[in-house]
Every structure is written in C-alpha cells, then in structure tokens.
Amino acid sequence: MADSILWFRRDLRLSDHPALVAAAADGAVLPLFVLDDTLLRTAGDTRRNRLLASVRALHEATDGALVIRRGKAEEVVPAVAQELGTSAVHITGEPFPYGRRRDDAVRKALQSTDIELLTTGTPYAVGPGRIVKGDGTPFKVFTPFSRAWRDRGWHSPAGRPTGLRWVRRIDGDALPDTAPDERAGEQAALDRWNDFRESDLGEYDDQRDRPDRDRTSRLSEHLKYGEIHPRTLLDAMKGTRGDGVERFTTELCWREFYADVLWNRPDSAWGDLNDLPMKYDDPDEKFEAWQQGRTGFPMVDAGMRQLLAEGWMHNRVRMITASFLVKHLHVWWPHGARHFLDHLRDGDLASNNHGWQWVAGTGTDASPYFRIFNPLTQGLKFDPQGDYVRRYVPELRHLSGRAAHEPWTQDDGYAQGYPERLLDLGAEREESLARYAAARR
Numbered sequence: 001m002a003d004s005i006l007w008f009r010r011d012l013r014l015s016d017h018p019a020l021v022a023a024a025a026d027g028a029v030l031p032l033f034v035l036d037d038t039l040l041r042t043a044g045d046t047r048r049n050r051l052l053a054s055v056r057a058l059h060e061a062t063d064g065a066l067v068i069r070r071g072k073a074e075e076v077v078p079a080v081a082q083e084l085g086t087s088a089v090h091i092t093g094e095p096f097p098y099g100r101r102r103d104d105a106v107r108k109a110l111q112s113t114d115i116e117l118l119t120t121g122t123p124y125a126v127g128p129g130r131i132v133k134g135d136g137t138p139f140k141v142f143t144p145f146s147r148a149w150r151d152r153g154w155h156s157p158a159g160r161p162t163g164l165r166w167v168r169r170i171d172g173d174a175l176p177d178t179a180p181d182e183r184a185g186e187q188a189a190l191d192r193w194n195d196f197r198e199s200d201l202g203e204y205d206d207q208r209d210r211p212d213r214d215r216t217s218r219l220s221e222h223l224k225y226g227e228i229h230p231r232t233l234l235d236a237m238k239g240t241r242g243d244g245v246e247r248f249t250t251e252l253c254w255r256e257f258y259a260d261v262l263w264n265r266p267d268s269a270w271g272d273l274n275d276l277p278m279k280y281d282d283p284d285e286k287f288e289a290w291q292q293g294r295t296g297f298p299m300v301d302a303g304m305r306q307l308l309a310e311g312w313m314h315n316r317v318r319m320i321t322a323s324f325l326v327k328h329l330h331v332w333w334p335h336g337a338r339h340f341l342d343h344l345r346d347g348d349l350a351s352n353n354h355g356w357q358w359v360a361g362t363g364t365d366a367s368p369y370f371r372i373f374n375p376l377t378q379g380l381k382f383d384p385q386g387d388y389v390r391r392y393v394p395e396l397r398h399l400s401g402r403a404a405h406e407p408w409t410q411d412d413g414y415a416q417g418y419p420e421r422l423l424d425l426g427a428e429r430e431e432s433l434a435r436y437a438a439a440r441r
Contacts, residue, residue, distance in 0.1 A: 003028045003167050004088045005081055007073075008066075009099070010123050011092040011226035012058045013186040014164075016157040018121035023090035024161035030084055030170055031062050034077065035070040038098075044342030046311040052178040054225040057185025059175065065166035070173050074105040081115050083170055092226070093119045095128040095259050096349055097266040123223075124256050125154040125230045128263035138264040140364060145260065146253045157232050189222035193233060201237075204244035208251075211303075211314035212387040217248065221312075221346035223255065230255070258354040261364055269353055270334050272362040278439045280332040286422055290325055291339055293393070296421035298405050299379030300324045302392040309392065311345035316382055322359040323373035328428040330435070333360040361436075370436060372429050379405045393418065 004026040006019060014020060023029045033055055040048055059066040069076045081089055089110060094103050107117040122128065131148050132138055139145035182188060196217045200207065207215035222228045230252050237245050265273060289295050293304035303317035313321070318340075325336045333356040340356075341347040357363025361371065383389060386404030390397045395418035396404045407413030414420065 002026055002086060002088075003030060003084055004086050004090060005030045005032050005077075005084060006090045007077060008033045008058065009092065009094060009226075010224070011121075011229075012054045013189070013227050013229070014061055015160050015186065016229045016232045017092075017160075018158045019090045019092045019119075020164075021158050021161050022118065022120040023088075024164050026088060028165040028167045030080070030086070030167035031058075031066045032077070032080055033058070033066060033068050034073045035068060035173070035175075036073055036102075037070070038072075044347070046343050046345055047341065047347045049178050050181070050184065050221065050311070050345045051225065052176055053181035053184035054227060056175055056178065057188070057227075061186060062166055065168050067170050067172035068175050073102050074109045077106050078109045078113060078115065080170060081110065082113060084167065086115065088116050088118055090118050090120060093122040093127060095122065095124070095263045097262070097269055100266075121158075123226055123229070124259055125149075125234055125252070126152055126256060128256075128260045131260060138260065139257075140261075142254065142257050142364060145257050146250065149253050149256060150249075154231050154234060157229065157235050183221070184225075184227070186227045189219070189228035192218060192222065193228060193236070197236065200244075201248060202242055202244045205247035206243070208247065209316045209382050211317050212383045212385065212391075214314065216315065218312075220348070220351075224346045224348045255348075255351055257364070258350040261354055262350040268357070268363075269349055270337075272360075273354070273357055273364060274362050276362050276436075276439050278332075278362070279330075279435050281330045283331055283335050286329050287325070287331055287335065289419075289422055290321075290329060290336075294419045295324070296419045297324065297375045297425075298386075298389040298393055298396060298407070298418075299375045299383065302383075302389045305392040307340070307343050311343055313340075313344070314388075316378075317388075318355065319359055320373050320375050320378050322356055323371075324375055326356075326360045327372045327432045328423060328425060330428070330432065333357060333362070370433055372432060374425060374429075376405060376425070 004023045006023040006029050008031060011017060011019065043051065067080065069080060077089060094100055110117050126149055131145060131152060139148065200215045203215065207213055223230060233252065234249065237249065261273065262269060290304060293301040295301055300321050303313050303321045307313045322336055325331050326333050337353045337356045340352055354363050358365045379389065380402055385401055389404040395416040396407060398416060399407060399410060399413065403410050407418055408421065
C-alpha cells in the first residue's frame with residue numbers, strides 16, 4: 001500500500017464519497033484543494049466566499065489535514081504528487097466544460113511523470129452522459145429523461161472508509177479570510193436535510209411555490225459544493241411515499257437532466273440550446289433597474305433584492321424575474337444568467353443557465369417561446385397577502401394585503417419612495433410575441 005492524493009473539487013464532504021473510498025484503499029490519503037485563480041476570478045464575491053467557507057469547513061472536518069494550494073491545477077497537482085511521491089491522484093468526475101478541460105490538462109501533466117489520475121463517481125446520482133435513448137442519442141426533453149433516470153436507478157451511498165488516515169507532512173497555503181458561515185459544510189448540509197425531511201418534505205408539492213412561506217429545502221447550495229450527495233437524499237427517501245417525496249425527487253432529477261444536457265452540449269453553457277434568431281435589446285438603464293430591484297413591479301423587485309441581500313432567491317421568483325428580463329425588457333438571457341451567478345450562493349452553471357433558457361424558450365422545454373410570466377398575477381397567486389413583497393421592499397410595508405402588489409391603485413402607494421412602473425406589461429408582451437413570430441419566419 002502507498003499514500004495517495006484525493007483532490008477535492010465539487011465534493012467537499014467525507015461521507016458517501018466513492019473517490020475517498022478508492023483513495024483510502026491505497027493507504028493514507030493526502031486531501032488537497034486547489035484554489036484555481038480562474039474560477040475564483042469569475043465566481044463573483046458571493047459564490048467565492050461561499051466556496052471558501054465550504055473549504056474551511058472541510059479543513060476542520062479533516063482535523064487540519066487538508067492541504068490548500070493556490071495556482072493552476074495542471075501545475076499544482078503534479079507538484080504536490082511529486083512532493084508526496086505518490087503514483088495516484090484520485091478525483092470525482094467533473095461534467096462541466098471548464099472542469100473537463102482542466103482535468104484533461106492535469107491528466108496530461110501527470111502522465112509525463114507516470115502518475116495516474118483516477119476518476120471514481122460523479123456529483124450526480126447518475127453520471128451525465130449515461131442515460132441515452134434507445135438509439136444511443138441523448139434526451140432533449142425532461143419527461144422521457146426522468147422516466148429513464150428513475151428506471152435506471154442509482155447505487156447505494158458509499159460509507160466512510162474505516163481506518164481512514166490523513167497524510168500530514170505536506171505544507172499548504174493559507175486560506176483567504178472569509179466571514180464565518182454556519183450554513184457551510186457537510187454537517188450543516190446534513191442538519192438542513194434532516195430538518196427539511198421532518199418539517200417540510202411531506203408538504204413540499206403543495207408549498208414549494210410559495211415564497212411567502214419559504215418551505216423549500218434550501219439544499220441547492222449544499223449540492224452545488226458537494227457537501228451532500230444527491231444519492232444520500234434519494235436513499236433516505238427510499239420506501240417513502242407521498243406527493244412531496246415524488247416532487248422533491250423530480251426536482252433532483254431536473255438538476256441531473258441539466259447536467260446531462262451540458263455534458264452533451266457544452267456550447268449550451270452560454271449559448272441557446274435551440275438557436276432562435278430572436279431580436280434582443282442591449283442592456284441599458286432598465287437592465288440596471290432590474291438588477292437593483294427598482295422596476296416598479298413588486299414581485300420582481302422583491303426577488304432581485306432578496307438575491308442581493310441573501311445570495312439566494314426562491315425558485316418560483318427566479319422564473320418570474322427571468323421572464324421579466326427576457327420577455328418584457330427583451331434582454332438576452334446570458335446577461336441575466338451572469339448576474340445570477342455573480343450573486344447566488346448556489347450558482348450552478350448547468351442548472352442556472354439551462355433554467356434561464358427554459359424561461360427564455362430557447363432551451364430544452366417543449367413549450368414554445370410565448371410562455372410569458374405576468375409578475376402581477378404571479379405575485380397575487382403565490383404571495384396572495386403580499387408578505388414576501390413587504391419582507392424585501394420596505395417602501396411597500398405600509399400597504400396591507402394584496403395592495404403591496406398594486407401600489408398604483410392606492411392613494412399613498414408611492415408615499416415611501418417606491419419607483420413607478422418601468423413599462424407597460426401588455427405592450428411589451430405583444431412586442432415579445434411579435435419578435436417571436438418574426439424569428440419563426
């Protein structure tokens with residue numbers, strides 16, 4: 001037996017970690033995390049700080065054994081491997097375009113020194129690219145994918161290796177200072193999952209679209225950083241029936257579907273999956289008003305302000321705010337997707353960007369472009385008493401009930417400085433439909 005390296009990336013946990021099991025089978029394990037300047041530079045402050053908090057939690061979970069090195073992975077990983085004198089570096093598979101290119105570069109650099117890069121497992125219950133249609137081609141529509149995904153099933157969770165020993169003779173760099181974040185790390189993920197199972201999972205199907213009640217799992221950021229594996233969640237629900245369990249399983253499947261789409265079409269990360277020659281407007285002062293939550297439409301503004309304040313936004317409100325940008329402001333979705341990724345704690349390239357394309361009507365959804373969310377009717381339906389709006393838009397707290405969604409109907413609706421409406425919803429809806437018709441022609 002010989003010591004080996006486990007290079008952590010989007011798998012910042014110790015339980016249900018197949019690559020850790022494989023590494024521990026070789027002997028003692030050197031846990032390594034590479035602070036990749038490219039990823040840190042493009043992540044945005046919110047996501048960068050959330051990542052660093054997760055790495056700090058992993059450092060504590062390994063009793064300080066985690067070695068942190070800053071630089072390019074294709075230089076850092078071979079250097080650490082040579083310092084250790086190992087013949088193997090273990091990783092969890094990476095499905096995203098940048099990660100795949102990075103791993104190819106690391107593998108090539110290691111091969112020159114006769115060191116293997118060994119891949120075990122993925123961040124998904126079923127690895128991207130493994131579910132295909134009968135003719136071997138990938139699925140492009142969610143519903144048949146979800147049926148195939150459920151039919152295929154997934155492995156049981158991998159337990160922690162017994163007798164796990166950490167290598168402690170290699171020095172690392174200091175982790176940049178970050179504010180304490182009790183929501184980061186594997187234990188926080190497990191605690192959140194247990195709380196959700198006990199209190200909200202049973203009613204998830206009924207309550208998940210209500211931002212005023214906030215009954216969602218909030219597990220997306222833990223899944224993003226691999227602090228918990230989706231297989232752990234699915235296994236815990238095994239044998240449990242109910243609409244809430246079925247809906248939550250479906251939501252996990254959406255995450256797997258979008259990762260599969262990105263695996264098969266890496267160009268869809270920042271381009272339309274279904275190329276539609278739509279006419280879009282350049283971002284201007286109205287785009288800035290959308291970013292700041294000052295459009296004059298309370299449901300949109302509440303969501304955008306929640307994003308800036310908390311680094312998170314309720315999923316129903318993500319759809320409403322995204323539709324407003326694309327269908328009412330006529331701005332191409334990547335501008336909004338980038339803003340979301342800059343500010344979301346759970347910013348995930350596949351889920352975020354393909355969710356935006358679903359709203360824009362240029363992605364995987366079979367429903368055509370003419371689905372346009374009306375922020376007023378959506379607000380009245382999913383936040384009927386205006387509680388969500390008042391929580392994030394203080395200028396409207398003096399308005400009770402549904403009046404918070406319609407300040408223009410109240411004599412004192414704008415008394416606290418709330419901005420007037422940026423546009424006419426009906427006119428811009430007709431403009432979007434006209435542009436769609438022109439694109440179809």
